Amino acid sequence: MAPTHGMVERPLPANPARLSVTQSTRTGLDTAGDTTVPSPASNTIGGITPHAGIDVSVKLAGDDSRSQPPASPKPCPRHLLTLPPEILLMILQALDFADIVRLRETCMQLRALASPQQVRVLFGPDRLHSQPL
Amino acid sequence: MAAQPDFLWIKNDMSPDGRVFRVSRQAAQHSTILRALIEDFEGIDLWKKEQCIPIKIHVSDQCLSDVLQWAENTKTAPEKGENADNNKQVELAAEDMHFFREAITTSEKLYELLMLTDYLGIVPLYNMACQVVVNMIMGKSAEQIRRMLGISKDFTPEQEEAIRAETAWAYDEEQPPLDR
Numbered sequence: 001m002a003p004t005h006g007m008v009e010r011p012l013p014a015n016p017a018r019l020s021v022t023q024s025t026r027t028g029l030d031t032a033g034d035t036t037v038p039s040p041a042s043n044t045i046g047g048i049t050p051h052a053g054i055d056v057s058v059k060l061a062g063d064d065s066r067s068q069p070p071a072s073p074k075p076c077p078r079h080l081l082t083l084p085p086e087i088l089l090m091i092l093q094a095l096d097f098a099d100i101v102r103l104r105e106t107c108m109q110l111r112a113l114a115s116p117q118q119v120r121v122l123f124g125p126d127r128l129h130s131q132p133l
Numbered sequence: 134m135a136a137q138p139d140f141l142w143i144k145n146d147m148s149p150d151g152r153v154f155r156v157s158r159q160a161a162q163h164s165t166i167l168r169a170l171i172e173d174f175e176g177i178d179l180w181k182k183e184q185c186i187p188i189k190i191h192v193s194d195q196c197l198s199d200v201l202q203w204a205e206n207t208k209t210a211p212e213k214g215e216n217a218d219n220n221k222q223v224e225l226a227a228e229d230m231h232f233f234r235e236a237i238t239t240s241e242k243l244y245e246l247l248m249l250t251d252y253l254g255i256v257p258l259y260n261m262a263c264q265v266v267v268n269m270i271m272g273k274s275a276e277q278i279r280r281m282l283g284i285s286k287d288f289t290p291e292q293e294e295a296i297r298a299e300t301a302w303a304y305d306e307e308q309p310p311l312d313r
Contacts, residue, residue: 078241080266080282087247087263094267101300105275107284111296 081109088113093122140180141167145197146187152194153185160204165254190252196245199236203229203258225261233265240282 081088092100092114100119104111120128141156161167170186171179178184188197206228225233237243243262250259270278279286288296 078244080240080244081284083244083247084251087251090259091263091266091270094263095270099267099271099273102273102275103270103278105296105300106279106282106286108287110284 081107085113089118089122092119141171142182142185143197143201144185144187145192145194146189147191148194150194152197153182154197154201156201157205159208160201163204163207163255163257165256167253188249188252190248192245192249196236196242196249199232200246200249200253200255200258203232203236204255207257225264229258229261233261237262237265 092103095103097119100114104114139158141158141161143154143156145152145154156167158171161171167186237246243265246262247259247266250256250262269281273281286293
């Protein structure tokens with residue numbers, strides 16, 4: 001990606017209008033293909049042409065929209081509730097009924113997860129009868 | 134000296150720098166999938182560094198190295214064929230308690246530990262991690278659980294009223310406890 005950068009940018013020393021055009025084509029190319037373009041590179045280009053202030057802001061907006069899609073698939077918030085359901089059910093399985101009742105009162109997700117049907121399936125008849133309340 | 138035949142190589146594939154970790158044959162026995170891999174590919178070049186096994190989930194290198202360190206340190210042979218003991222309360226041995234106190238200090242780390250041990254099938258450690266979460270939840274009120282897990286109440290007032298009514302028996306102090 002970097003060599004094409006240089007090729008596009010170098011022939012335009014001080015033409016803000018043309019620069020903005022190449023910017024838009026560049027971002028278009030990026031979204032179509034490679035997503036791992038380092039944003040610092042575009043910032044240094046902005047530093048080389050200081051009079052093209054508007055273009056820098058346009059470019060930054062483009063960078064933002066580009067950096068968001070790769071961020072979403074990565075499970076950034078490592079919150080315990082974002083664990084996959086099979087692990088949550090393992091935890092549920094080791095809890096007492098009293099704890100499950102209280103857990104169900106905390107939020108919608110846990111209430112849906114620890115539904116009576118689910119608990120029945122999870123615990124099976126043997127434990128349902130031997131479970132102390 | 135030929136290539137050391139007693140080490141597996143594991144690569145943290147989703148991490149940007151992708152560190153490669155060395156796992157001894159003995160430590161690999163703790164993981165059901167690594168054990169199965171060793172059994173299935175015994176005659177094949179599984180033990181070369183180029184043949185590293187990728188970890189395809191998002192975990193930090195720190196967590197992976199902690200778990201592998203645990204596997205190296207834990208010498209007790211994993212019991213084979215022991216299943217259906219989910220109902221049993223997991224007892225944490227002293228060294229495992231130490232592991233949890235040292236390595237698993239935040240809920241993010243606990244999250245990664247659960248994901249990784251589930252992925253690798255390290256059953257004893259997985260059960261212990263579940264037990265740690267259970268201990269966190271056990272005996273707490275709904276509000277305490279919410280605060281601990283950092284979740285917000287997302288019920289509408291009507292829903293909350295319905296839930297209250299549904300579980301009113303749980304808070305009825307007049308009723309004598311069932312004797313079993």
